[in-house]
Amino acid sequence: MTEPVVVGVDGSPSSLDAVEAAAREAALRGTGLRLVHAFAWPSIPAPPGGLPWNPAMAGVRELVDGTLIEAEQRARQVEPLVEITREVTFGAPLMVLEIESRTASLVVVGSRGLSAFGSLLLGSTAVHLAAHGRCPLLVVRGRPNPTGPVLLAVDGSPAGEGAVEFAFTEASMRGAGLLAVHVWNTRSERAYEEPGDPLNIVVDIERLHEDERRLLDETLTPWEKRRPQVAVERRLVRSRIRPALIEASRDAQLVVAGARGRGGFTGLLLGSVSQALLHHAHCPVTVIRGNE
The missing domain is CATH 3.40.50.620 (HUPs)
Structure with a gap:
């Protein structure tokens, strides 16, 4: 055992x-x-002369x-x-x-x-x-959807590798699908959607999009080969990270996230994304710490 x-x-x-x-x-x-x-x-303290608790x-x-x-x-x-x-x-x-x-x-x-x-x-x-x-x-916490997927918050960080393994294993044990969501943005969790936004002139949005898609593929492909019985849905979202993951949790039976993503400060034990999920997700949340 x-x-x-x-x-x-x-x-x-x-x-x-x-x-x-x-x-x-x-x-x-x-x-x-x-x-x-x-x-x-x-x-x-016990009163004078009284018996200890x-x-x-x-x-x-x-x-x-x-x-x-x-x-x-x-x-x-x-x-x-x-x-x-x-x-x-x-x-x-x-x-x-x-x-x-x-x-x-x-x-x-x-x-x-x-x-x-x-x-x-x-x-x-x-x-x-x-x-x-x-x-x-x-x-x-929340109200899990018993027929929903296991939701994996993909951040591409080395610390998040344990979360990926846990999510695939959990989905396999539960006989559930795996929804792997990678949320990306350009700066400070703001989503710029207007073509005339100055940032779209400075930043190659299409290249960023492809880089993030590659990150998602490289994270999931090795585990898809190890756990072929798990049906995986990949979802690449350009948005604010925390609200997007919280919204995605509405239809999930479990959320899995690393304790600290690639944007966390060195030495920070619990990142803002995992904290937001622990406080506001619509279903139970599993937090996985990376190797010390």
């Missing part, structure tokens, strides 16, 4: 949705599912056990044959899951947990793991 799929559980509706998605991913991979619940010690005395153990039992029931409803283990540990959830990611094939979290403010679109744990996790991260 390969490394397990790890899912963060806090009892929120978002995390229970993540449990169901994680169970499906574990079944696809033929591996186990690991339910992880983490909570920090309270920061309030004990989770069993505080009734926390019963609460945690109930949360994990519910999570396991949800997982078994989706995939009754998946082997499930539980882990309860003290510590900040983002740090605990980062450690778990070192021995996981995939970490799955909801887009918002119990500690997130109602106005936040994405929890801090998901953002942290996308930037610092040691394995692919799946953030469950």
Whole structure:
């Protein structure tokens, strides 16, 4: 059995949705599912003469056990044959899951947990793991189209090669098509469409278009040969990158993107495109970090 799929559980509706998605991913991979619940010690000191805080005395153990039992029931409803283990540990959830990611094939979290403010679109744990996790991260959000394709955001960067491999593998396991979208533009994510725009005089738009098409072909062709069972649709779009990918996610069952594309600053762990997808995509998003 390969490394397990790890899912963060806090009892929120978002995390229970993540449990169901994680169970499906574990079944696809033929591996186990690991339910992880983490909570920090309270920061309030015990009163003078009082007993130190004990989770069993505080009734926390019963609460945690109930949360994990519910999570396991949800997982078994989706995939009754998946082997499930539980882990309860003290510590900040983002740090605990980062450690778990070192021995996981995939970490799955909801887009918002119990500690997130109602106005936040994405929890801090998901953002942290996308930037610092040691394995692919799946953030469950939106309403996926179960018959839609796996959407791959192609950027042509060396760091994005892992995303390409993951997307082809995921599409193959799901029996889904792969929609590979490469969005290009001329400057600062602006799309110039008027023939009289000064930039069209300075820049050879046709040559740029062909260069971007070549990049898309060179990225996909090797993997099409390795995964001939995956039906691939190539889409070259001249537009603003983030809105175009978010719009394309409406009909997808999963989006796959590298953590940082070719336009990111050196040392930046999470790029603006992957952040935008994590916050605004219409379906679950998997972020793949490149090799260190």
